[in-house]
Amino acid sequence: MARLRLRIYRYDPESGAAPVMRDYELEIDPRGRMVLDALLALKELDDSLAFRRSCREGVCGSDGMNINGVNALACVTPLEGLRQPIEIRPLPRLPVVRDLIVDMSQFFQHYRAVKPYLINLDPEPENERPQSAAERAELDGLWECILCGCCTTACPSFWWNPDRFLGPAALLQACRFITDSRDQATDERLDYLEDRYRLFRCHGIMNCVEVCPKGLNPTAAIGKIKKLLVKRAL
């Protein structure tokens, strides 16, 4: 057992009080344990601590938060090696509902805006639509996004224009469908993205790539869309 020191952002809008960083100490063996384990243990001591969680293994995207200044999933961030006190805050620049819980409406609105579904108006064949292994491999690195929001809320361009710049997660999704050999709406999708704000606010700062817990590369996806737009203009 070791004593672990944490500083956690606490905010309860009902109390009328401003947000505070509260200090905690916890008896926990950090070996092999994650930040989520520490939060769950703290919640047993103080049940008013609010955060989201579901899969506890980094696949559902519930528990994106800012840990020692870096956006990450609590459930797959090992306690060992973290500077103490471990500072935990909600994902930056989104409205805070309570403690570590943010309002993700804006994030999901951008997701919906890129029409995140396959568009193919041909009659459906009897069996599967063929897609070569190579065509399918093009989707790797695009389809695995868990919508955790770590990237978008780390993106300075999103901070400045949250309502107009779609952000890395939504743009990655757009690229996933543009790239899919079965999708027929590339032109329509590119039309929507060809906009000073929606796409072109990205300045390739790469914060998004650094934080993505799934190792995805939204910057590359954005670059690919930009290239397609250039090619189309020629």
Add this chain to the structure above:
Amino acid sequence: MIPKRTFDAVIVGGGGAGLRAALQLARADLKVAVLSKVFPTRSHTVSAQGGITAALGNVTEDHWHWHMYDTVKGSDYLGDQDAIELMCRNAASAVYELEHMGLPFSRLEGGRNAGRIYQRPFGGQSQRYGGEQAVRTCAAADRTGHALLHTLYQRNIAARTQFFDEFFALDLVRDAEGYILGVVALEIETGEAWLIEARATLLATGGAARVFRHSTNALINTGDGLGMALRAGLPLEDMEFWQFHPTGIPEVGCLMTEACRGEGGYLVNRQGERFMPRYAPHAQDLASRDVVSRAIAEEIEAGRGCGEHGDHVCLKLDHLGAALIQERLPGIRDLSIRFAGVDPVHEAIPVTPTVHYMMGGIPTNLHGQVVAPVRYGPEEPVPGLYAAGECACVSVHGANRLGGNSLLDLVVFGRAAGEHMIEYLRENRYPRALPRSGVERALERLARWDRPGGDERVPRLREDMQRILQRHCGVYRREDLLEEGIGKLDAVGARLADAAIEDRGRLFNTARLEALELENLLPVARATLVCALARAESRGAHAREDYPARDDDHWLRHSLYFLAGDQLDYKPVRLKPLTVEPFQPKERSY
């Protein structure tokens, strides 16, 4: 009165089953609402790894009837053969439909079927009724559930389904004649209760494996739909049957998919011996899950377990090579490195049998209608109520589910339920008058946690319950252990009256949610122990040390558990398929 919204249909649950049903209704231009206590893509379906089973025959020759045979045998003959026929017959079209929706299945490279859906071998799959291994599980790498759930969510966006994200359903609303008229739900963010009125309600709330201490399941799998059904006076079916997956990471429980063995991995004991051939000479590491889990338990019991405490065995993948692991099992490699501290490219992964799946659930017929012995026989539909997915028991999995059959169950019966609801809505055009009492009971559930209570706390009670089930209802069960477990669970139940939460906030009060979830977990735990104690035989996942043999004369029947007085009832297994000859129960070996 609380605020109200009215829909044609309400679906409680935004996992695979709920979203598939919602799509059917939305496409029929009905007003449908999906309630989910988490944002839909956070549902547990997202965790499914290995794949979805259908006899496409893309890799080896295959036939839906062979799939049906394997499923009946895998169920240890407790599965209903009409439902199994329906599922296996519809499997291929269900998978093609998912592909058309955009699901990014992995694809075959080269050969006659290049560009078609990739399939891998899974446990319990055979060609020609028990012959050679079949290759039947369709996969999107080792993230098939993610691909499936996101695709279904995306299609629902396109169909403009109305979502109520982060709404927690409390109870069903039922009138005096037994019609279900919707649900009362808590809007988590505001703490406000809503009446969601609908002429048809579907429960798709998923599993409940969090009744156990070590589980592969998400933390949200607390059996809420089961609690709602029990409180409405409805039974649960076959609750003694819980699948222990052979390969969970010890303690944390994270799953190492069966696809690891499907792709060529195998289990070894302390001596490095590949032991499965001793237990299942033919199928070896790809025997059915109950068989492999018992084999591991026996190895550990015999002192051949690995590690300092000899409490697990190891799953070897390193011989497959880094390239294959990276292409087919990237998520597994990631989980293993993070949670077991082991890179499977170089070292074997520690694994142990871990609670994974609930074969039992809310009894339904082939159309997803919830059925109960009400007045005229054991399977009378409850008007306006449907269930699908892991919370339902239709029963296609019987006493033991085959890998890849759950995702299939979700889409086949999610769709079937949606179709029947459309019909039901056509026949029942007008809403019935709402009873007052149904709403009040639900509100009382909420109010109870606003009152100060005694010293008991929710996390403590939950942990005690989980330890009881883990210890008293494990891979092997015994009368005295089960009886003792029920006694201990009684004590935990009694303490619930003294429990309180400290958080009195309205907004996003997660302590209150955990309390409400505990109220659902406890009766599920109880149903499990009571059914397990009564079933004096061993069948599928239910292994009784004191009754080691299957007993078809007395126990080829489904258990039904009612909350009132812990009552048990039974109903026959449907041995007659829809069109083909029945598969007669015979000895099960792999």
